[in-house]
Amino acid sequence: MRSWGDWEWCGKLGQGGFGEVVHWRNRRTGREIATKHIIDLKSLTADQQVKLSERWNKEFEWARRFQDFPHIVAGVILDQEDAGYLDYLNARHMAKLPVIILEYCNGGDVRRRLQSPENVNGLVEFEVREILGSLRKALHFLHTECRICHRDLKPDNIVIQRGADGKKVYKLTDFGLARLAPEKTMVQSVVGTRHYFAPEVVESGKYNSAVDYWSLGIIAYELATGELPFIPHQTPTTILINLLNKPLECIAISEDPESKGRFVNQFQLPQEHHLSRPFAEEFTKWLRLPLTTDYRQRGQRIAAADEVQSVSLVFAELDRLLAMKVLTIFAVNCSKRLEYVVSAEMTMQDLIRLIVGDTGMKGTELYCVLPTLHPHKQMKPHTKPLDLYVEEWSDTSRDSRKWAKRSNPPVMLYVFQGKEECDYSAPEPSLSVLARKFMSNKIASEERWLLKRVAKDLLHVLTKEQENHEMFLSGVNEHALSLEDEMVANPFIDKINEELLTTKFAHDQLMKLRASAQVIADDPEWQKLTQKYETIIEHTKKIKAHFEANLRGAQGMVKSTNQLLKDLGERDIFDATRFYKQYLGNGGIISPVELKKAATEFAKTRSQLQTKGEVKTLSKAIDKLHFYFFKSKEPVPVLLSTFIDIKREIFEMHLKMLSPISVAPPPLLQLSDAMDRLTMSSGIASSDPFDSLGTISVIDEAERINSMLLREMEVDPA
Template identity: 55%
Template sequence: MNSWRNWQLQGKLGQGGFGEVLHWQNKTTGQEIATKHIKDVNSLGADQQVKLKDRWMMELKFTRAFRKLPNIVAGVCLGNDDASFVAYLNSAHKCRLPVIILEFCNGGDVRKQLQMHENANGLSEFEVREILGALRKALHFLHSECKVCHRDLKPDNIVIHRQKDGSKTYKLTDFGLARGAPDQTMLQSVVGTRHYFAPEVVETGVYNTTVDYWSMGIIAYELATGELPFIPHQTPRNILVNLLKKTSDCIAITEDPHDASRFLFQTELPREHHLTEPFARQFLLWLRLALDSDYKRRGQLESDKVHSGTVPNPFVFSYLDKLLQIRVLTIFAMNSFKFLAYAVTADMTMQELNGLICRDTKLASSEVYCVLPTNHPHERITPNTRPLDLYVHEWSDTSRETLKSTKIPPPPVMLFVFQASDKCVYSDPEPRVSKLMLTCNPSSFQTDSSWVLRRLALDMHYMLAMQQKQVDMFLMGIRERALLLEDEIVTNQFITAINDQILTTAEAYNMLLRLRTASVQEQNMSIQVTDSDWKLLADTYQETNNIARAIKDRFESCLRGARAIEKATSQLLNQYVDVFDLAAFDHDYLAGISLGQFRKAVNQFAMSPSQEVKRVMETAKEIDSLHLLFIKAIKAVAKAMQKFAEIKEQLFQLNFKMLSSAAAASAHVSAPPPMLLEHSMGRLKMNSMGDSSDFDSLTTNNVIDEANRLDKMLRADMEIDSI
């Protein structure tokens, strides 16, 4: 079975105990489909074959009913042009049952996603949210609209379809074990995959749709941590016995590494996951509900809806809805090397957010300096900014896959926080050492338990991955601060504005100096300006010029430094892609590690800050120094503006005095010197805001008024927002 006319077999998508799923493409239309086939029934008895046929026809019925549902794989009905292809498929099918034709999902399944090395400790929070949201919608439709219990929920049965824009849609499939579950009816049979079915399925064989809630909880735990929650390495009997012992707040059972006969009932999530703290805290509460061994508590309905007479919603769904609506603002605190996350709401204030940051970083409120990543939609933090404005939903997707496939990958966090102080202190990053790693590191501890060694490898993978993530965030934070500093200098045109003032003042000063020289040489002009006037002007001019040039030099130094650091951090980000040799560790040890290998790896892969990390921290101190220089330059601008105002005032006053004396002298000479003076002053451009034609009138009030007006315009043009 390779092709039929325009239909070409592309490969096998999956295979189970009795069936397989194939991928086909129509070479003419480009249409892609998946076909589900029974592969082997010879090993089944007659009764089992009858049950298989019944389930097959039920699944065929379901898939045809699920058309156009976004989170359930739908059946496909090919047109008359493909009738011969359908007949070809059915003619070669066993048991004389019709082949099930389904929509093709091009992204594999969630099981394959979990098996990727980068997902060894669970998926990113964004992916966990997306999958649970899709699963919740699919189950709600099955339970409420179709009155169907799926009975075989597992990551293998959640497939992925990639859209053209790169986004993913998760869809529930495989309804071979689905069965009608009308209200008040309890199903009786042991079905499903061992690690995913609820305790009551094995204990009594009597259950209802709440078994799907349990399976959903198992999947959720596995998505978040990368592992099954209830001692999956143990025998089915041990698993069931311990499940029946567990309390309602227990979400996982682990074996004691010191005593294989002792089991530990866990009421908290392990630390090794990629969830943010606000989400993880509520996720834990939801898990306790979904993984309650008592199916009655697990399936409880919202009481308010029961009393109001409306259709009750299972609490496990309504609580999940609230969980998925939590908006988490992610932050990296540079000085403490900490990843922070806070749930933000519409009524939360920046003062409240600032208080949380101070609490978790030990910074004073005045020291909290925030930097938004490049291309943040909010652009700038203002007095009217709310924490919710800083949240960017699209940037929640920090999965490795998205970072690799996106042209402009999202930043690792939505906000960077620095210590705004001339005495910045940086903490060394702390390795995420697990309890099991601490237990196994001493040479006195010995074990050959496969689950302990497997868990050791996963814990060390997590530690190295988190250290790499911290270095990435730290470097990106430095680069973002350098980019912000460059943007502040260039956008506000500090250098250009200072330079314009220097040139304008110099031109005005030199013009008046030439006029004074001309007045001395042309004594008949009688322009009376004393030497003390000129000395005062010259001293003020020199002082102003020196201050302005020093400020300009500071801004230019900051600009050069910012650009150099931006270039350097970009190079380091490329150079430090795997600074802790995570890829080498995964290649050698992720599949399994011995205690000796683990203890050797602890030293090899450096749990303490490496030289590379220390180098990165030195780069951070460089941007601190530049930013401090920038702030000092801005503060000095006010002094420079005052000096510019003084020099302009003196220039205006001397200009007025020279014009006035020239006017008095013009009555006694044949040529009109004032007109010559006005012609010379007409070449003076004051910051492109007018020329000396404003002084053509020799009336004292007019001259002073015009001088003051230009002074105010110059001041306004040079106004600088403080930081």
């Protein structure tokens, strides 16, 4: 079976105990499908063959019913479109059962996603949300619209359809064990996959559609942590006994590594995951609902405002959980990733209070930077925290980077400390208690599950520190870019140039008027005015030199950070890839000595980054440059006020020279008219603090600030 007509055999997608799934592509139309076949009947008894035939025919019928629902794999109907090809498939099929034809999903399945190195300790929060949301919709549709209980939910049966833009749609498949959901609990056969079916399936054999909620909870825990919750290395009997005795709020059970055969109920997620803090807290509360051993409580239903029928409490609380919007922030100076739930009612003052509380920085020192291409463009007085939330930026997985050929920013906002000498610190990484005991030889067990667990714990530390380094580097780069943009868009340069142009024109006109009037004597008033004019021109050159020097500095910083981002952005700083391959990927096992050696190497590399890293050195330089740019704007209101004063004196001298002309307007009107024509508004806030100063005092104040900046920046104004 390699090809028929335009249909080309592309290979096997999967194979189980009795069947296989094959991938086909139509050479003419480009259409792709998956066909499901039975390949073994001989190993089954006659009764088993009858049961298999019944289930197969039901799956065939249901697949053809699922045509328009986006989160269930649709059956493909070729009866009219290509009857010849359909006859070809069915003629070669065992047991005279129809071949099941399904839409082809090109992204593999969720099991494969969990087996990738980056997901050893669970998926990123975005993907966890997407999968759970898709499963919730698929199960609600099956339970309410089709009256079907799936009975075999597991990551292997959630397939991925990836679009041309890289976005993924998750679809439920494999209805071989599905059956019509009974209205009441019924005695049924033990079906499903070990670790995913509910306790009542084995304990009593009496169950209903609430078994799907249990499987949903198991999958959710596995998506978030990368492992099954209930001692998967133990025997089915041991697992069942512990499940039947677990407390209501218990979401996982582990074995005590220091006391074999002793099992510990867990009420929280392990720290090794990729969920945000607020989501993880609510997710943990939700897990208690589907992982309730009493199926009557697990299947509890409530009235829903937006549903025609009642909805399960499991789904209602999951909806609330998935609606949560978590704003991600990286505080560069203390190397902390911050995560806050944002709502329409939350204000920026509320957000700042939270940041201050978690970082220890003063609210007056906080400086915020939006990542490049943020849809909100820039922060304004009316900006709210919810405006800063970008849902698609929650997807920071390496898989998405690969397909999109670009990476989303690691966070939605960066915050910095705004002062001349900024403080820098970083929280110490936290290795699990289990791994620390293992390194110190306090645990003698060499069981496979334990060795794998401690290796995963250290890998999580390596991965998190790598992510932290990437966030720090991206934040420093964004700081340099925003500083450059701020300097380029600086309105003061244009205002200073405008004032300089009009003042110079007025002064030149006065000089021409004096020359035409053949005024030769340099009277004291003219000398005083000339001195003021030359002083302000010189001072203006210095201010402009500061701005230009700042801009050149910022452009240099952007070039440097761009290069660092290119050189270090994707570098495996802590050698996590090698560690994974050696102790997890290839079946290797780790010893206490090897774990301690790897931890020591990590600590050494991290210490070098903290003390001698190029990124931190560059960040400090950008901090200082930003501070100097901020300070260099302080003399501008003084300067603009001085321009107004000196232009007034120039026009007063004009009027004195023109006063003998009888046709001239009254002096006050002439002065007012001249000022209207030549004085340009600064467009900045009122310079009230300087209004009481005379011209000389204003120049002295500006010169003092300018001298300070010259000393600090060592800029040659020439």
